[in-house]
Amino acid sequence: MSKPSDQFDGSDCVCSFGMKLTWDINDPKLPQDTKQYDAFQEWTDGYVRYIYSSEDKNGQRHLSGWAMRNTNNHNCQILKKSCLGVVVCSRSCSLQDGSKLQLRPAICDKARQKQQKKVCPNCNSPLELIPCRGHSGYPVTNFWRVDGKAIFFQAKGVHDHPRPESKSETEARRSAVKRRMSSPHFSQKRRIVEPEPGRYHDMTFPNIHQLTMEGPERFSIIAESNFPLQTQHYPPFQNPEPYKFPYETHSATMADASNSLQKPANHRLYVTRPPCGYDFAVPGYLSSGPYPTALYKDPSSPQTETDPNKTGASLGGLSHGTSTLGNHERSYAEATGKHHGWKQILSKGGYGDRGDYSQLPSNSSHPYYNGDYPCRYTGPPPATPAALQTIITTTTKVSYQPCPKPSVVKYGENIYDVKGLSNCSSILEEASPNSYSDLKLPEESGVIKSAMSYQDTLPAKIERSENFEGYRYSSYSANSYPERMSHPFRYDSGEY
DNA sequence: CAATGCGGGGTGG
DNA sequence: CCACCCCGCATTG
Ligand SMILES: [Zn+2]
Ligand SMILES: [Zn+2]
Numbered sequence: 001m002s003k004p005s006d007q008f009d010g011s012d013c014v015c016s017f018g019m020k021l022t023w024d025i026n027d028p029k030l031p032q033d034t035k036q037y038d039a040f041q042e043w044t045d046g047y048v049r050y051i052y053s054s055e056d057k058n059g060q061r062h063l064s065g066w067a068m069r070n071t072n073n074h075n076c077q078i079l080k081k082s083c084l085g086v087v088v089c090s091r092s093c094s095l096q097d098g099s100k101l102q103l104r105p106a107i108c109d110k111a112r113q114k115q116q117k118k119v120c121p122n123c124n125s126p127l128e129l130i131p132c133r134g135h136s137g138y139p140v141t142n143f144w145r146v147d148g149k150a151i152f153f154q155a156k157g158v159h160d161h162p163r164p165e166s167k168s169e170t171e172a173r174r175s176a177v178k179r180r181m182s183s184p185h186f187s188q189k190r191r192i193v194e195p196e197p198g199r200y201h202d203m204t205f206p207n208i209h210q211l212t213m214e215g216p217e218r219f220s221i222i223a224e225s226n227f228p229l230q231t232q233h234y235p236p237f238q239n240p241e242p243y244k245f246p247y248e249t250h251s252a253t254m255a256d257a258s259n260s261l262q263k264p265a266n267h268r269l270y271v272t273r274p275p276c277g278y279d280f281a282v283p284g285y286l287s288s289g290p291y292p293t294a295l296y297k298d299p300s301s302p303q304t305e306t307d308p309n310k311t312g313a314s315l316g317g318l319s320h321g322t323s324t325l326g327n328h329e330r331s332y333a334e335a336t337g338k339h340h341g342w343k344q345i346l347s348k349g350g351y352g353d354r355g356d357y358s359q360l361p362s363n364s365s366h367p368y369y370n371g372d373y374p375c376r377y378t379g380p381p382p383a384t385p386a387a388l389q390t391i392i393t394t395t396t397k398v399s400y401q402p403c404p405k406p407s408v409v410k411y412g413e414n415i416y417d418v419k420g421l422s423n424c425s426s427i428l429e430e431a432s433p434n435s436y437s438d439l440k441l442p443e444e445s446g447v448i449k450s451a452m453s454y455q456d457t458l459p460a461k462i463e464r465s466e467n468f469e470g471y472r473y474s475s476y477s478a479n480s481y482p483e484r485m486s487h488p489f490r491y492d493s494g495e496y
Numbered sequence: 497c498a499a500t501g502c503g504g505g506g507t508g509g
Numbered sequence: 510c511c512a513c514c515c516c517g518c519a520t521t522g
Contacts, residue, residue, distance in 0.1 A: 062500085070501055071514075079501075082513090108498050109516080138513065167499090174498095 018049035018153065025049075025078055025143040025154040034150050043163060044142070044155045052151040059151040062144045065166040066132075066159060067105040071141070082139040083132035083157075084112070086164040089120035090128040104164035105129055134160045 017038050021031045031051075038050040040058040042065040052059035062068075068081035087103035094100060101120060106112040112129070119126055132139040135157025143154045165173070 069499090072501095072503060072505095072516095073512085074503075076502075081500095106498070107500075111498055141513095 018051045021051070023049070023152070025145050025152060030145070030147045030150070030152055032148050032150075037150065041153075042166060044153070045140075046155065046158050048155050050153045052153060054146060054149045054151050056151065059144075059153065062142075063167065064142060065163060066140070066142075067107060067164050067167075068142055069107045073143075077145055079144040081142045081144070083134070083141070083159060084139070085130045085132040086161050087115060087127050087129050088162070089123060089125055091120070091123055091125040093120060093123040093125070095122055100162075101127075102162050102164055103127065104167065104170040130161045132157075132159055132161055134158045 017034065017036055021034070023031050034051050037053040037056070040052055040056050040063075041048075041050055042058070042063070044050065044064065044066075054060070062079055062081065064081070067084040067086070069084055071080050071082045073080035084105040084107065087101075087105050089101045092100055101122060103115070106115045116127055116129055134140040138157070140155065140157030140159050143152075143156070145152045145154075164170075
């Protein structure tokens with residue numbers, strides 16, 4: 001365990017364990033041999049897979065920095081969660097430190113609706129929920145499955161919005177507020193500044209907390225995306241050394257890397273990065289840090305003021321906005337995009353959740369695809385040839401099998417199917433390490449390799465289409481970025 | 497109160 | 510079938 005890199009030795013391994021082994025959350029049998037596990041990743045992004053130890057608390061809780069809500073996939077063996085996006089100030093005002101407000105959408109529907117009625121603590125304009133549509137127009141989804149002693153995690157989609165506060169931050173803030181409310185003299189006057197905002201500045205250590213970091217694991221946390229650069233002074237505790245973690249495996253390596261990149265990003269800027277295949281995967285790693293970095297500002301964007309002061313690009317970037325958005329409600333208005341979504345949405349009245357603008361525009365046709373494909377990276381990009389590898393994605397489909405249903409399973413029958421997995425491990429183990437190989441999926445393997453093979457740069461387009469389905473094209477169209485991208489800008493500018 | 501899970505339903509392709 | 514979604518119910522902390 002302690003040796004870090006060894007495992008990776010292979011040059012190829014730049015990835016997480018999960019990525020090294022080719023498996024799909026839907027496989028009837030998952031690799032059981034896993035000897036090593038990935039360190040928990042709080043901010044996964046992209047089409048990535050990780051295998052955590054069943055002992056990992058964060059993994060057990062299916063935690064994520066992103067606001068993920070449970071969604072029914074009619075498969076009890078696989079827990080599916082989809083991203084709710086992020087709540088921002090409709091005017092995108094800048095907080096004192098120059099950062100922007102990025103609240104964590106309440107997971108509970110009811111709570112979320114309430115939340116959306118609130119106003120920006122900084123400028124009082126209404127809050128706006130930016131839905132996630134990083135997966136073909138749909139929210140990014142995360143799948144969790146326990147098998148044997150491992151917790152398999154697979155993500156589908158690339159978040160096309162800034163990171164919200166981490167769960168722990170939100171909780172901390174909440175409690176803080178509560179506290180101060182109760183406290184004898186809480187003057188409302190200044191309250192604004194501190195606790196409220198989604199941004200962290202003040203808190204002493206913003207994140208770090210709560211993810212239970214067992215031991216060394218904390219690293220993922222480090223990333224903390226957002227803080228404005230300045231704030232960053234958080235030292236060292238974050239993850240001093242990337243390379244050594246308990247579990248060797250993981251992507252830690254990459255993760256670390258990311259740290260460096262980190263920048264705050266605020267808005268969604270999706271820049272597209274070339275299709276690079278590799279990137280897909282990457283996000284998780286590299287980006288594990290902070291938002292993907294992505295942001296690199298938008299060159300094109302019109303106004304971008306980019307904060308002169310701060311690192312230019314980064315957060316400040318988009319700056320200001322001001323838009324008058326008066327109606328945030330837009331949400332539904334545009335909801336159009338999605339199928340029935342409408343109805344549901346509308347009916348509700350307000351939800352603004354999904355839908356959104358994303359699609360409305362004219363061309364909308366492919367909104368999604370591109371979206372996904374995030375090529376947000378741009379900046380640093382191409383370079384990393386090596387990195388690439390793994391693309392994979394798997395389709396994550398889950399079969400409809402009911403679980404415990406009646407006839408099926410029952411006891412004796414299939415052992416492993418039973419949900420009682422925990423104990424079943426034996427079986428699993430039984431399968432020796434390689435056993436898995438047998439299982440592997442037909443196609444998958446291919447894919448991956450391919451991806452690896454080439455170097456990236458743009459051309460790459462990945463082959464496997466399957467999953468990527470549409471996305472791929474993004475490459476082609478890169479320039480065309482869909483509206484979504486555009487939005488960002490408009491967003492700042494004035495939005496509508 | 498909210499976060500989470502679960503599972504029933506429904507829609508569109 | 511499949512992929513998504515919405516909604517209510519029940520459990521926790
Ligand atoms: Zn504001
Ligand atoms: Zn998202």
